[in-house]
Amino acid sequence: MSAENVLKAEGHAAMTADLSAPPVLTVNDLKMHFPVKSPGLFRRTVGHVKAVDGVSFQVPTNGSLGLVGESGCGKSTTGRLITRLYEPTGGQIEFEGHDIAKLSQRQMLPLRRDIQMIFQDPATSLNPRHTVGSIIGAPLQIHNVLPKNKVLGRVQELLEIVGLNPEHYNRYPHEFSGGQRQRIGIARALTLQPKLLVADEPVSALDVSIQAQVINLLQDLQTEFGIAFLFIAHDLAVVRHFCPEIAVMYLGKIVEIGDRESIYGHAHHPYTQALLSAVPDVKQATLGGRRERIRLTGDVPSPINPPSGCRFRTRCPIAKEICAKVEPPLLQIGPRHKVACHFPGEMGKAPETPVTSRLLGVDNHGTPDPGASPVELPTGPSFSNTWFDLGNRTIHTA
Amino acid sequence: MSTEQSRSYLTVRDLVVHFPTSDGVVKATDGLSYEVSRGKTLGIVGESGSGKSVSSSAILGLHRGTNAQVSGEILLDGVDLLTISDEEMRRKRGKDVAMIFQDPLSAMHPYYSVGNQIAEAYRVHNNVSRRAARARAIEMLDRVGIPQPSRRVDDYPHQFSGGMRQRAMIAMSLINDPGLLIADEPTTALDVTVQAQILDLLQDLQREFNSAIIIITHDLGVVAEMADDVLVMYGGRAVEYGPTAEILVRPEMPYTWGLLSSVPDVTGDVDAKLIPIPGNPPSLLHPPSGCAFHPRCTHRDKVPGNLCFTEMPELLPVADGRNHTKRCHLANPDEVYAVEVLPAIAPDLAEEQR
Amino acid sequence: MFAYIVRRAVIGVALLIVMSLVTFILFFSGAFDPARNACGKVCSPAQIEQTSKALGYDKPILTQWGSFLAGIVVGRDYPLDKKVREENPDLVTHCAAPCLGYSMVNTDTVNNVLKSAIPISVSIALVAFVFWIIGGLLFGIIAAMTKGSFLDRGIVGLSLIFYAFPTFVVGSLLLRFVAIKWQIFALPVYVPLTQSPGLWFTNLILPAVTLALFYMAAYARMSRAFIIEASTEDYVRTAKAKGVKKVPLMFKHTLRAALTPLVTMAGLDLAILLGGAIITEDVFGFHGLGLLAVTSNSRQDLPTIVGIVLLLSTFVIIANIVVDILYAYIDPRVRLD
Structure with a gap:
C-alpha cells in the first residue's frame, strides 16, 4: 500500500500530512542521561538515569506523530528535549533543517515561537494570578510581534478560535472549568502561530466527556493552521484516533514505530502487542468477561541499569538467549514500519529463529559468528525505500 | 423480607447525601438505589462530581463526624449501616466492607512500612500478637503477587512501584475477608499493562473470597470487562442501571450514548468520529431544572413540550420489560440509538444489525 | 549518616568562618x-x-x-x-x-564573660521549650479534634491573645501577681543546676512560662492547622476505612504527619532562644546572653558582641543539622546523603 492509500484509508482524522515535503522535525539518536550522585562525603556521579537513550524519528510537515509508552519510558522527557526545556546529552534535533539540540537559551528564543507546548494539567500550568488575557497575550509581548494596542484583539480572536467567549479575557484561570482551562493552554500555545506543537498528555487530566471536545479542537486547529503535532500520551486509543503515525517507547528507546495500521493492526513487537491487548475494551460487554491478552509480569526495570541486549527481554514472553546478548536494531520491515525485535511477528506468529542474526553477524544464540557477513542496514530517523522483508528474509526494494 | 433482599449482600435504598455549605446545599447524591450480591461486581460510572464516590464513602460511614446529611437505607447483610452506632460502624470498616483507593501512593502512610499498615488492618479486628499479624501480612502480600514478601514487608510505600502499591492496598483491604470490597478508581493512576494485572488480581480474588465488589470508574472499558451490573450516574443520580451487557450494548439514555461516543476505542473504527458531550458537568449546588442532563442533551428536542426542562424523569424500566432502568423522557430511545447514535460510534456494528 | 554529619559540620564551620569575617569587618573597620x-x-x-x-x-x-x-x-x-x-x-x-577574644570593658576574656551567661539562657530556653511543646501540642490536638466546637474556638481565641500580648507585659504580670502578691513562687533568681536541681527548676518556672506562653500560643495554632491538614490526607482516610480507632488514628496516623513541619520550626526557634531571650531576662533580672548582648551593645563592647554572634550562629547551624537528622528519622522517604 502506498503512503497516499494508507492516508486515504484512515478516514477523517488529521489527513493533511504531506509526506513528500521535508519533515518539520527530525530527531536523530537523541539521548538524555541524568546523572545519579553517590551518597557520602564527596558526591561523585556514579551512574546515569538513561531516560532517553538513542531515539530517532520524524514528524512530517502538518502531520502528527504519537509517542506512547508507560510511565518512565522517556516519552515526556523526549517532549521536553524537543522544546529544549532540557539540554540533550547527545543526538540531533533538526527543526526545519537546523539542529537545535545544542543551541543556547538565547539562540533558542526566536525558535520558541515555532515550537510550543501544551501541558497535561491546565490547573497548574496557568499562573493563577494572571488574567487569561495576559497569559495568552504574554508571548506576543515577549517576542514583540504586535504593538500593545493590538494585543487584546489578537487575544480575543484566539479565545474565539478555541471556543471560549472572547469577552472573558479579563477573567482568571480559576473561574474556568478544567476543559476550558485546557482550551486556554491551547490558545496560549497558538498565540505565536507555531509550526510544531508538543502536546504532553493534553487530555488525560480531563473528564471523559470533555476529552473529546479538546481532541476535536486540536484536530480542527491542525487542519486549519497546518500545525504539526508531537502527541505524547499513555492512552493508546486517543493516540490512535489522533495520530496517523505512532512510536512506542520502552525504557528510553523506541521499540516500534510506524503508521497507524502497522502499529494497531499489525504490531510486530511483543511489547506493543502487550500494551494493546491490555486496554480494556467496551465491546467486551457483549461477550462478558475479560479479553484475551498477553500478560506481562513484573515491573519496568530501572533505567539506571537497563537489561543487557533487548531492554524488554526481562518481561518478554518470547525472549530467547540472543535477546540478552545482542540489542535488536530498529529494523524497517515495511514501507512505514520499523520494529526493534529479534523475533518480530504478529501476535502468536513470532518466528522460531531470530531474523536479525545474519544481519548482525551473529548466530542464532547471539554469539558472534565469523562466517556471517553483517549487512549495512538503513538506519536513521526516516523511512527508506528498501526494507527487510520478514517473509523471505531478504532486503526488499519498493 | 423479600427473596431479593436475601440474595443481595448490599442493598442501598434511596440514599441521599447532602453537604450544607455557606453557598447552599451540595446535593452530592440524591435518591440512589442499587444492590450487589456476593461474588458479583457492580460498576458505577460517572464523571467527576457525579456523586459516584460519595455514595461509597457513605457505605463506609466516612461522612460520620462531618456536617454531611445522610438519609435512606444502606443494608449490609441485613444491617442498616445508617442506624448503627459509630463504634459498631468502626467495627465493620475493614472487616465487613473494605475499600481501595485511586492513588495508592497517597493512600498509604508514607512513614510506616507496608507490612506495618497491612498488619494494622488485621490487628484492629483480630486480637492477635504483632508477630502473628506480621505473618498474616506476609501471607497476604504473597497472595497478591508481591515477590519475596518476607523481605518486602518491611519496605516503605515509596520503595514499591505503583502496581505493587496497589497490590499491597488490595492485600490490606482483603486481609479480613470482607464481604464487600469498594474499589474507587483502582487503576486510574496505573499504566495499562499494570492495570490489566490489577484487574486480573481482583477477579481472581473475588472468585476465591466470594466477595461483592463495587468498582467505581470513568472507564467504560474497565466496566465492560469487570462488572456484572452497571450504574451510570449523572449529577448525583442514577440515570441508567442494569446488567452490563444490556447497558453497554443497548443503552437508552443520551448521557450513556455520549459517554460511549466521546471515548475513542482501541479496536474501534478509525472512521468513527468522536462526538463530545457539549458543555460541562452540572453544578451540584444549583442543579439544572427538570432532567439534569438537558442542558447538554442533543436529543431533548425529540421530547414533546418542555418536559426535559421542567420535569425530572423517573428511573423507570425500559419499554420491553428488560431488566434495565433509565431516567429519560425519550419515547423511542431504541430507534434513535439505532438510527443516529450507533452509525456514528460503531459503523461496523450498525451495519451488522441492519 | 556519619558522612552526612561530617559534611554538614564542614559546611557549618566554613559558614562560621565567613560569619566571623563579616562581623569582623563590620565592627572593626567601622565608623568608630x-x-x-x-x-x-x-x-x-x-x-x-x-x-x-x-x-x-x-x-x-x-x-x-x-x-x-x-x-x-x-x-x-x-x-x-x-x-x-x-x-x-x-x-x-x-x-x-x-x-573568642578579650573584653576590655569587662576586663576579662570573652569566654569567661559568656561562660556565666550561657547556662542562664540555655536553662530558660530549655525549660520554656519543654513547656511550649507540651502545651502547644496538647492544645493543638484538642482544638483539632474538636474542630468548630466552643472548646476549639476558645483555644484559638486565647492563643491569639497570648500571641499578641507583649512578653514584658506577661512577664511583669506574672512577676507582680504570682511572685509578689500571691507569693506562690519566691522572686526568681538564677540557681545553677549543679547547685540545686529543685531550686534551679522552681526559679525558672516564671521566666520560662513567660517565654513559653508566646510560643505555646503560636504552636497551638500551628499544630492545630497542621493536624487538620494532615487529617484530610488520603492515608488518614485509608486508616479510618480500616477501622482504626479514633485515638490511634490521631496519634499514629495524623499527628506523625503533622509533626514534620513543626520539628523544623521548633528546632530553629529553640536555637534562637538559646542565644538569649532579651525581654524575659530583663524582666526577671536574669543575666543571660540576651541581656549580655544588650549591655555589650550599649557599652560598645565589640569583642563580646562578636563572641555572641558566633555563638548564636553555632546554635543555629547545629539546630539545622539536628532538625535534618530528626527529619530523616521521622520520614523514611528522606535520605541523608
Whole structure:
C-alpha cells in the first residue's frame, strides 16, 4: 500500500500530512542521561538515569506523530528535549533543517515561537494570578510581534478560535472549568502561530466527556493552521484516533514505530502487542468477561541499569538467549514500519529463529559468528525505500 | 423480607447525601438505589462530581463526624449501616466492607512500612500478637503477587512501584475477608499493562473470597470487562442501571450514548468520529431544572413540550420489560440509538444489525 | 549518616568562618575606633595607643581576623604584644582555646564573660521549650479534634491573645501577681543546676512560662492547622476505612504527619532562644546572653558582641543539622546523603 492509500484509508482524522515535503522535525539518536550522585562525603556521579537513550524519528510537515509508552519510558522527557526545556546529552534535533539540540537559551528564543507546548494539567500550568488575557497575550509581548494596542484583539480572536467567549479575557484561570482551562493552554500555545506543537498528555487530566471536545479542537486547529503535532500520551486509543503515525517507547528507546495500521493492526513487537491487548475494551460487554491478552509480569526495570541486549527481554514472553546478548536494531520491515525485535511477528506468529542474526553477524544464540557477513542496514530517523522483508528474509526494494 | 433482599449482600435504598455549605446545599447524591450480591461486581460510572464516590464513602460511614446529611437505607447483610452506632460502624470498616483507593501512593502512610499498615488492618479486628499479624501480612502480600514478601514487608510505600502499591492496598483491604470490597478508581493512576494485572488480581480474588465488589470508574472499558451490573450516574443520580451487557450494548439514555461516543476505542473504527458531550458537568449546588442532563442533551428536542426542562424523569424500566432502568423522557430511545447514535460510534456494528 | 554529619559540620564551620569575617569587618573597620571603645571615655591618646597595641587593633584587619581564628584553635595570651607581656608578667591573661577574644570593658576574656551567661539562657530556653511543646501540642490536638466546637474556638481565641500580648507585659504580670502578691513562687533568681536541681527548676518556672506562653500560643495554632491538614490526607482516610480507632488514628496516623513541619520550626526557634531571650531576662533580672548582648551593645563592647554572634550562629547551624537528622528519622522517604 502506498503512503497516499494508507492516508486515504484512515478516514477523517488529521489527513493533511504531506509526506513528500521535508519533515518539520527530525530527531536523530537523541539521548538524555541524568546523572545519579553517590551518597557520602564527596558526591561523585556514579551512574546515569538513561531516560532517553538513542531515539530517532520524524514528524512530517502538518502531520502528527504519537509517542506512547508507560510511565518512565522517556516519552515526556523526549517532549521536553524537543522544546529544549532540557539540554540533550547527545543526538540531533533538526527543526526545519537546523539542529537545535545544542543551541543556547538565547539562540533558542526566536525558535520558541515555532515550537510550543501544551501541558497535561491546565490547573497548574496557568499562573493563577494572571488574567487569561495576559497569559495568552504574554508571548506576543515577549517576542514583540504586535504593538500593545493590538494585543487584546489578537487575544480575543484566539479565545474565539478555541471556543471560549472572547469577552472573558479579563477573567482568571480559576473561574474556568478544567476543559476550558485546557482550551486556554491551547490558545496560549497558538498565540505565536507555531509550526510544531508538543502536546504532553493534553487530555488525560480531563473528564471523559470533555476529552473529546479538546481532541476535536486540536484536530480542527491542525487542519486549519497546518500545525504539526508531537502527541505524547499513555492512552493508546486517543493516540490512535489522533495520530496517523505512532512510536512506542520502552525504557528510553523506541521499540516500534510506524503508521497507524502497522502499529494497531499489525504490531510486530511483543511489547506493543502487550500494551494493546491490555486496554480494556467496551465491546467486551457483549461477550462478558475479560479479553484475551498477553500478560506481562513484573515491573519496568530501572533505567539506571537497563537489561543487557533487548531492554524488554526481562518481561518478554518470547525472549530467547540472543535477546540478552545482542540489542535488536530498529529494523524497517515495511514501507512505514520499523520494529526493534529479534523475533518480530504478529501476535502468536513470532518466528522460531531470530531474523536479525545474519544481519548482525551473529548466530542464532547471539554469539558472534565469523562466517556471517553483517549487512549495512538503513538506519536513521526516516523511512527508506528498501526494507527487510520478514517473509523471505531478504532486503526488499519498493 | 423479600427473596431479593436475601440474595443481595448490599442493598442501598434511596440514599441521599447532602453537604450544607455557606453557598447552599451540595446535593452530592440524591435518591440512589442499587444492590450487589456476593461474588458479583457492580460498576458505577460517572464523571467527576457525579456523586459516584460519595455514595461509597457513605457505605463506609466516612461522612460520620462531618456536617454531611445522610438519609435512606444502606443494608449490609441485613444491617442498616445508617442506624448503627459509630463504634459498631468502626467495627465493620475493614472487616465487613473494605475499600481501595485511586492513588495508592497517597493512600498509604508514607512513614510506616507496608507490612506495618497491612498488619494494622488485621490487628484492629483480630486480637492477635504483632508477630502473628506480621505473618498474616506476609501471607497476604504473597497472595497478591508481591515477590519475596518476607523481605518486602518491611519496605516503605515509596520503595514499591505503583502496581505493587496497589497490590499491597488490595492485600490490606482483603486481609479480613470482607464481604464487600469498594474499589474507587483502582487503576486510574496505573499504566495499562499494570492495570490489566490489577484487574486480573481482583477477579481472581473475588472468585476465591466470594466477595461483592463495587468498582467505581470513568472507564467504560474497565466496566465492560469487570462488572456484572452497571450504574451510570449523572449529577448525583442514577440515570441508567442494569446488567452490563444490556447497558453497554443497548443503552437508552443520551448521557450513556455520549459517554460511549466521546471515548475513542482501541479496536474501534478509525472512521468513527468522536462526538463530545457539549458543555460541562452540572453544578451540584444549583442543579439544572427538570432532567439534569438537558442542558447538554442533543436529543431533548425529540421530547414533546418542555418536559426535559421542567420535569425530572423517573428511573423507570425500559419499554420491553428488560431488566434495565433509565431516567429519560425519550419515547423511542431504541430507534434513535439505532438510527443516529450507533452509525456514528460503531459503523461496523450498525451495519451488522441492519 | 556519619558522612552526612561530617559534611554538614564542614559546611557549618566554613559558614562560621565567613560569619566571623563579616562581623569582623563590620565592627572593626567601622565608623568608630575599637581601641577607644575598649579603653573607655577618659583615656589619654597614649592609653588608647597602648590598648590598641595590647588588643592588636593596630594591625591590618585581616591580620586581626587571622589571629582571632588562630586563637579559636590554639588560644591566646593577652596583651597580644609579646614585649608588653614580658615586661609586665602580672598583667598577662591566658585565654584558652577556643578563645573568642578579650573584653576590655569587662576586663576579662570573652569566654569567661559568656561562660556565666550561657547556662542562664540555655536553662530558660530549655525549660520554656519543654513547656511550649507540651502545651502547644496538647492544645493543638484538642482544638483539632474538636474542630468548630466552643472548646476549639476558645483555644484559638486565647492563643491569639497570648500571641499578641507583649512578653514584658506577661512577664511583669506574672512577676507582680504570682511572685509578689500571691507569693506562690519566691522572686526568681538564677540557681545553677549543679547547685540545686529543685531550686534551679522552681526559679525558672516564671521566666520560662513567660517565654513559653508566646510560643505555646503560636504552636497551638500551628499544630492545630497542621493536624487538620494532615487529617484530610488520603492515608488518614485509608486508616479510618480500616477501622482504626479514633485515638490511634490521631496519634499514629495524623499527628506523625503533622509533626514534620513543626520539628523544623521548633528546632530553629529553640536555637534562637538559646542565644538569649532579651525581654524575659530583663524582666526577671536574669543575666543571660540576651541581656549580655544588650549591655555589650550599649557599652560598645565589640569583642563580646562578636563572641555572641558566633555563638548564636553555632546554635543555629547545629539546630539545622539536628532538625535534618530528626527529619530523616521521622520520614523514611528522606535520605541523608
